[in-house]
Amino acid sequence: MRSLALAAAVWLPLLSGAAAAQTAPIFVLNSLDATVSVVDPSSWTEVRRLPTGKEPHHLYMTPDEKSVIVANALADSLTFIDPRTAEIQRTVRGVLDPYHLRFSPDMKWMVTAGNRLNHVDVYRWDGKELQLAGRVSTGKTPSHIWIDSRSTVAYVTMQDSDELVAVDLATQALKWRIKTGPMPADVFGTPDDRILLVGLTGGDSVEVIDVSGPQPRAVRRIRTGEGAHAFRSAGDGRHVYVSNRVANTISRIDLQSMQVVGSLKAPGGPDCIEVLAGGRLLMVTSRWARKLTVIDTEAGKVVRTVAVGKSPHGVWTLDHARR
Numbered sequence: 001m002r003s004l005a006l007a008a009a010v011w012l013p014l015l016s017g018a019a020a021a022q023t024a025p026i027f028v029l030n031s032l033d034a035t036v037s038v039v040d041p042s043s044w045t046e047v048r049r050l051p052t053g054k055e056p057h058h059l060y061m062t063p064d065e066k067s068v069i070v071a072n073a074l075a076d077s078l079t080f081i082d083p084r085t086a087e088i089q090r091t092v093r094g095v096l097d098p099y100h101l102r103f104s105p106d107m108k109w110m111v112t113a114g115n116r117l118n119h120v121d122v123y124r125w126d127g128k129e130l131q132l133a134g135r136v137s138t139g140k141t142p143s144h145i146w147i148d149s150r151s152t153v154a155y156v157t158m159q160d161s162d163e164l165v166a167v168d169l170a171t172q173a174l175k176w177r178i179k180t181g182p183m184p185a186d187v188f189g190t191p192d193d194r195i196l197l198v199g200l201t202g203g204d205s206v207e208v209i210d211v212s213g214p215q216p217r218a219v220r221r222i223r224t225g226e227g228a229h230a231f232r233s234a235g236d237g238r239h240v241y242v243s244n245r246v247a248n249t250i251s252r253i254d255l256q257s258m259q260v261v262g263s264l265k266a267p268g269g270p271d272c273i274e275v276l277a278g279g280r281l282l283m284v285t286s287r288w289a290r291k292l293t294v295i296d297t298e299a300g301k302v303v304r305t306v307a308v309g310k311s312p313h314g315v316w317t318l319d320h321a322r323r
Helices: 002-021
Strands: 025-032 034-038 047-051 056-061 066-074 077-081 088-093 100-103 111-116 119-125 131-138 142-147 153-158 163-168 173-179 184-189 195-200 206-212 217-223 228-234 239-244 249-254 259-265 269-273 281-286 291-296 301-308 312-317
Touching: 025 056, 034 228, 047 301, 056 100, 056 312, 066 100, 066 281, 111 142, 111 153, 119 142, 119 153, 119 163, 131 281, 142 184, 153 184, 163 184, 163 206, 195 239, 228 269, 239 269, 249 269, 269 312, 281 312
Parallel strands: 184 228
Antiparallel strands: 025 034, 025 312, 034 047, 056 066, 066 077, 077 088, 100 111, 111 119, 119 131, 142 153, 153 163, 163 173, 184 195, 195 206, 195 228, 206 217, 228 239, 239 249, 249 259, 269 281, 281 291, 291 301
């Protein structure tokens, strides 16, 4: 009991300070409940749940930060949420099997990965409505998407055919495909658009792919831990975190040396990551434990857990660390 009291005395001031700086709610997607938990950062408690469509899988904040979008895969819909008030803005229906989604930085394109239907959809966006520009047949089980900083190319992992494909947004045509390691999941691009990192959830590594030339080249693998899965920039322009879902760890990768430079323990099947403004506090969804886990990245300690719904997947907040 005394050790718990001492731990509280150490960590609660840190959390209180972080909460004072943060005013926006934290959103946690509960895939098996078809809800989004709204977490109050001042008390670190769930204050309400928002209904979504059936089997939501990923959250995404639009580049203009006016909406948090929930991709409802089995409901064929998107739920738009106000990131400041946690009010549902609207529901867009008729978006077929949106397992993962991403807007281009210029907000002219939105791309969805049809995980169960083996296609990628490219939509035009005029600021109000989505218009399907093209449907691209891909490999097996499209998983995660990354779009380059110029808003020209979408990179999509193929979970069950072990591939990465590139889609030209303007023409909605496949540019190339390359084999990867087992069960590629999330993909992350360096700020100069030259290198892509791919989490190999079926292995224990991150694959490094050079896309600077006319054809992609797999150049190395960075061993991180079993079940390498989801990325999040550390907010310092140099490092990126990757969750290792089987190993129950989070690795910190230096984008200059392409080496692991730190590791954090993250119990419960760590999945999607968010980093709060300032970069010290990292939040990760503990997929198998029905919790949001908060980690002090400087001390390397779990400082808080928040009970949420079943199979928590994505996590986002407006008060996040910038790239």
